[in-house]
Amino acid sequence: MKKIIVLALLASIVAALVALDAQQYLSPDFYQNLFIEQPLLTAAIFFVVYVIATALSIPGAAALTLIGGAIFGLGWGLLLISFASTIGATLAFLMTRLLLKDWVQAKFGSYLSKINQGMEKDGAFYLFTLRLIPVVPFFVINLVMGLMPIKTWTFYWVSQLGMLAGTAVYVNAGAQLGQLNEISLAGIMTPGLLGSFVLLAIFPWLARTLIAQLKKRSAFKSYSKPKSFDDNLLVIGAGAGGLVSSYIAAATKAKVTLIEKHKMGGDCLNTGCVPSKAIIHAASLAHEAREAKSVGVNVGKVEVDFKQVMQSVHTSINDIEPHDSIERYEGLGVHCMTGSATILNPWTVKIDTEQGTQTRTARNIIIAAGGRPRVLPIPGIEDVGYYTSDTLWEIQEQPKTLLVIGGGPIGCELAQSFQRLGSNVIIVDPATHILGREDDDVVAQVTQQFAQDGISLMTNCKPKLFQMVGQVKQALIETPSGEQTIEFDAMIMAVGREANVKGYGLDNLNIQLDERGNIQVDEYLETSMPGVYAVGDVIGGYQFTHVSAHEAWYASVNALFGHLKKFKADYSVIPWATYTDPQVGRVGLNETDAKAKGIPFEVTKYELKELDRAIVDGQARGFVKVLTVPGKDKILGATIVGAMAGELMAEFVLAMRHGLGLNKILGTIHAYPTMMEANKYVAGEWKRNHAPEKLLSWVEKFHAWRRK
Known part of the structure; x- marks a missing residue:
């Protein structure tokens, strides 16, 4: 019944507006002529019109604000418009809430749960930010907020306060225009009018600056900021993201410290890109040698010395290692430290080294802590043992039968390499096909080659249990046709990666994580803690070395020069x-x-x-x-x-x-x-x-x- 009454009332208002030729009430001439004879009636009519226009989300609020400033001046115009706009916005808010909120929350509540939690916790601040920085049209804010769990009184007073500054700027511009007797170059070039136009232009920047300062003040209230800093930038993690971040800082003559607790070069050099491509190269040579007979080149039986293959993998790592070494980066101007970092506050990091513990302060911090292979918690997995892309490179004996869990890029690359080196490889993946992000015709080409290589593909299957039967390792696989037991000698778990978010003090800063457990960053790669940035695998997204390096440019430049100009990370062509x-x-x-x-x-x-x-x-x-x-x-x-x-x-x-x-x-x-x-x-x-x-x-x- 309430909804029917509201709809009937809206229909009546619209009909009345049509009958009364409401267009005339949006014209400055109407108010100018009436104001001379009846100023109070003019103010009342203008107030009602503004409320109705805002409540019904009729376009032209900015024009009405300028008209109000021109007719009533800055003082009375600001008073009228501030209250009229807030009352109208609240009416629009209430109408949306009454008509649509229950339906939207019932239908999309599961998708909106995170948003609802955020609104219940920080709804007033979100609304104030939107009101102060007019990125989103105000009428959209009115309608959307009606669907959110925010109290009506909170919506009213935050809107009144948040819109006040912007309203004042527009009313002032209207008041300056209203003082012109005629439109001429001389009239327009008055200091007051020029100043109002300048204020209009820079207001969004001023608003953003104010919001940023309020955000920083709120975030920093629990911490004591150092009077001076040891570094301009401190980087945690010496993988691709950390190396590039520190290099850019040093190249721009900033003082930068890079902290790595394991090996310089991170996953890419030591356990990822380099060793995997080295073993792919060895496997390709073995395959080409076998296939050479098709063009008349007979090399006889191809024998693989697996230990020497693995030695060549480590030789490749050692040969590339100087590119990412401490010596090289020290020479580039980066202060490198080997130890475990713990963030104490937004500017201070404790470093535990072999020589002892010390702290360093920096104006900004970049987290490039990387990720690690995900391991499925399958019963018996610890009993049979497993390798990941991190631990595989210590293997010394080639497995006769290799079980690969996961048919993504990492699993497919390693599976084909071991098959061509002489192992019997079985891939198990729960998806309907390998390389799940690729088109069907792409998958068909790779699948055909895997079949020719002799790889066994078990798609639409998943491991249910691992066990040792005597000295034999077994996997119980759930397949579409029932359970199947597979015997294997070694297993690689290749089911993706997860961010390293523990062990270096994120909890001390209350840095927010996303639903997948990655560090949450904004479009500038800044975390929820102002001045602390994050790049690479630790933030999820595209987990590639070149993307980490790409993000490092944005994070380091924004950290060092963001007070002058910030750059949004560009992922358009990856x-x-x-x-x-x-x-x-x-x-x-x-x-x-x-x-x-x-x-x-x-x-x-x-x-x-x-x-x-x-x-x-x-x-x-x-x-x-x-x-x-x-x-x-x-x-x-x-x-x-x-x-x-x-x-x-x-x-x-x-x-x-x-x-x-x-x-x-x-x-x-x-x-x-x-x-x-x-x-x-x-x-x-x-x-x-x-x-x-x-x-x-x-x-x-x-x-x-x-x-x-």
Whole structure:
């Protein structure tokens, strides 16, 4: 009944507005003429009109505010408009709450639980921030807040206070305009009017600055800030994100300390990118040696010395290690420390080293603590033992049967490598297919090669139990057709990674984590604690070395120079590669992503079996697939499956980053015969599909006429 009454009342108001020609009440002429004879009636009419316009979310509140300032001046105009806008906003808030809140919360309550908790805890501050910084239109705030668990009185007084400064700026501008007798250059160039325009322009910046200061004051109230600092920047973690952050700080002549408790270079050098690519290289050589007979090169039986393979992996690490060493970074101007860091407050870090314990202070801190492999808590897993991508590189004996849990990029790369080195590999994954983020045609290419290699794929399956039967390791696997027992010699757990968020004092700062347990950062990579930033695997997102380095630029620049200018982290063009054989390279959208996001696209595909270089190299498989805006050559994304896909992606990354379309790639000379020509040929396919048929028919007639 309440909803029916409200709807009937709204219908009556709208009908009355139409009957009374409400448009006239939005004109300055109406109020100017009436104000001369009846100022109080004018104020009353203006107040009611403003309330109704705000309550019904009628566009033009800014114009009405200027009119109010011009008619009533700064003092009375501010008084009228401040209360009218807040009352109108509260009415809009109440109408939305009455009509929609119960339905929205009932239907989407599970999705809104986090938002509801945040609103119940800090709703007043969120609302004040939105009111003070008009990023979101006020009428949208009125309607959305009606759906949230915030008290009506809280909404009213926070809105009254939050909108006051912005209202004053607009009313003042209107008052200055109202003092003009005529519109002329001389009239406009008065100090008062120019000042009001300047105030309008800089108000958002002033508001943001005020909010930032209030946020800092609130966050820092429990801590004592040092009078001076040892460093401009202190970085925790010497992986890719930490190394680049500290390098940028040193390059800009800031004083920076880098703390690492294990080895410089982090996961990428010691347990990730470098060792995995080294073992992939060894496995590729073994595979190529076996396949060489297809072109008449017989090398006999291929024998793999697994211990020497692993030794070569560690040799690769040792050869690259100087690039990330303490000596190199000390030479670049970075103060490096080996020890365990504990953040005590937003500016102070305790470092436990072999020589003892010390503390250092810094104006800003960057957390680059990385991540670690996730391990599923399956019964019996500790009894049988397992490797992860962190611990695998200490293995000395090649397993006869290797069980790989997880069919993502890491699991697939390691599985194929061990299979080609001589192990019998079984992949178990709960998804319907491996490489779950890739398109079906991509998965089909890799799956076909895995079958040729002899890898056993158990998709849509998951391990239920591990156990030791005598000296034999067994896994009980739940499959669509029932339970199956598998015997194995060694197991790799490759089911993703999780952030390192414990052991270095995050609790001391009450830094917020997201629903997946990653450190939560804003668009500038700043955590919930002002002045403390985070990059890399510890914040989730794209967990690639090159993305960590990319984020490090933004975090370090914002930390060092954010008081002057801040930069939002740009994730618009992120490439990645999976180093299976065939390789899979991607940038931007693929078909799966585009469909999920409802983005229209066209697909152009070029098969590598048509490419001369691929044919002579025995790599005539795979394809280049490009998604474009329908009817245009603008690239939305590209996927390459085949030899050297990771390298071939670079051209599409460059094109997307700088807004170049397929026509530009087609018009670029590519050396022959190279794999890179595939990029040009896919652009040519797009061009043929978009040939101007009508124009070509006229050209054909022209040529025919020329032959007569």
